[in-house]
Amino acid sequence: MIMPRAGDQLLLPVNPFFIGFTLLVALAVNLLPAGRHPAQPDLLAVVLVFWNVHQPRRVGVGAAFLFGLLMDVHQGSLLGQHALSYTLLSYVAISVHRRLTWFGLAEQALQILPLFAAAHGVALLVRMIAGDMFPGWSLLLAPLFESLLWPLATLLLLAPQRRAPDPDENRPL
Numbered sequence: 730m731i732m733p734r735a736g737d738q739l740l741l742p743v744n745p746f747f748i749g750f751t752l753l754v755a756l757a758v759n760l761l762p763a764g765r766h767p768a769q770p771d772l773l774a775v776v777l778v779f780w781n782v783h784q785p786r787r788v789g790v791g792a793a794f795l796f797g798l799l800m801d802v803h804q805g806s807l808l809g810q811h812a813l814s815y816t817l818l819s820y821v822a823i824s825v826h827r828r829l830t831w832f833g834l835a836e837q838a839l840q841i842l843p844l845f846a847a848a849h850g851v852a853l854l855v856r857m858i859a860g861d862m863f864p865g866w867s868l869l870l871a872p873l874f875e876s877l878l879w880p881l882a883t884l885l886l887l888a889p890q891r892r893a894p895d896p897d898e899n900r901p902l
Contacts, residue, residue: 740890743784747889751776752788756796760803768870773800774848775878777815778841779886781822782829793819810855818848834880841879845872 755776780788797812821844829837849872
């Protein structure tokens with residue numbers, strides 16, 4: 730375990746039910762019939778990457794593949810399009826998770842941006858190979874919106890793990 734920087738707060742262990750709950754809520758938000766716009770951020774991808782970075786042993790590539798298949802079935806898209814995209818996204822997020830946690834939230838969002846862009850690029854490539862039309866240049870905004878959601882997702886999803894300040898002088902941690 731990498732020790733936190735000076736001034737960072739130690740976190741309590743995460744509840745596995747909370748991880749599952751947040752993934753299911755993100756899936757439910759993606760399933761809402763709000764109309765699919767190419768610039769709409771993929772909340773499930775943001776939550777998957779968050780848990781891949783912060784809990785890589787609990788949420789891995791297999792969970793990303795399963796949620797990708799669920800998104801493919803829901804959207805009626807080519808089976809495996811989202812699964813491939815989420816799997817590659819999770820693999821890279823798990824690969825950089827130790828390095829990423831050493832940065833602040835703004836720097837993390839900047840480093841996550843190419844991951845989201847690559848995931849959207851893979852999904853677009855699969856769609857184009859299958860014969861679908863180009864959805865438009867507004868597709869480039871989706872990874873930007875997802876990386877802008879990163880600090881908010883981090884603050885919300887780490888909130889249950891934050892430890893209350895303990896004034897006990899016998900236990901400094």
